[in-house]
Amino acid sequence: MTGATEVVAEVSPARPGFLEWVTRLLHTHRGRLYRLARREGLREEDSFDCVQDAFYTFLLLPQARQLVESDDDSIKLLSVLVRNHARNRRRRHEIARPHDSGDENLALLAAEARPVDELIAQAEEFALMMGCVDHLGKLQRAVVSLRMLDEVAGEDVAAMLGVPPSHVAVLLHRAKHNLRSCMLSAGYRP
Numbered sequence: 001m002t003g004a005t006e007v008v009a010e011v012s013p014a015r016p017g018f019l020e021w022v023t024r025l026l027h028t029h030r031g032r033l034y035r036l037a038r039r040e041g042l043r044e045e046d047s048f049d050c051v052q053d054a055f056y057t058f059l060l061l062p063q064a065r066q067l068v069e070s071d072d073d074s075i076k077l078l079s080v081l082v083r084n085h086a087r088n089r090r091r092r093h094e095i096a097r098p099h100d101s102g103d104e105n106l107a108l109l110a111a112e113a114r115p116v117d118e119l120i121a122q123a124e125e126f127a128l129m130m131g132c133v134d135h136l137g138k139l140q141r142a143v144v145s146l147r148m149l150d151e152v153a154g155e156d157v158a159a160m161l162g163v164p165p166s167h168v169a170v171l172l173h174r175a176k177h178n179l180r181s182c183m184l185s186a187g188y189r190p
Contacts, residue, residue, distance in 0.1 A: 029075050033082045040086035054081035132182035140175040
């Protein structure tokens with residue numbers, strides 16, 4: 001189970017459709033919320049943690065159950081939570097950067113940046129992979145998203161999709177093979 005679904009399961013029994021709504025909400029808005037945290041000045045890992053903290057806080061709010069029907073209201077609340085968590089995280093002493101602009105501090109900032117050609121190559125690989133994922137069947141795409149991207153356990157994926165765990169393993173194996181052949185045929189070299 002992902003952290004979000006564990007939180008929902010621990011807090012109270014979920015209404016029918018609530019877990020599906022949380023999963024859909026997470027998949028739909030995680031990229032937007034991550035970019036928002038990055039714009040607030042956090043590093044990659046901190047931005048990811050900030051989004052997770054925002055989802056955790058969101059799911060603990062009593063209003064979360066009322067927002068099940070309104071994606072617009074839920075993304076607005078999540079955006080506010082991400083901004084708040086990002087600003088709080090940025091203010092914390094253990095991750096705060098020095099505020100003086102000496103040469104050594106400026107050199108440290110420049111050293112953190114990855115080369116542009118490396119970022120472009122990574123973006124191209126990601127776009128190629130996403131294009132290949134779009135060519136998978138609906139069930140294989142769901143298994144790849146849950147198992148590989150969200151790191152949900154195979155038994156939990158099977159329960160979510162209503163198929164036996166052994167079938168999830170077969171679907172994942174075939175999806176990996178299809179992704180590998182798609183990416184190699186498109187010119188990707190590992």
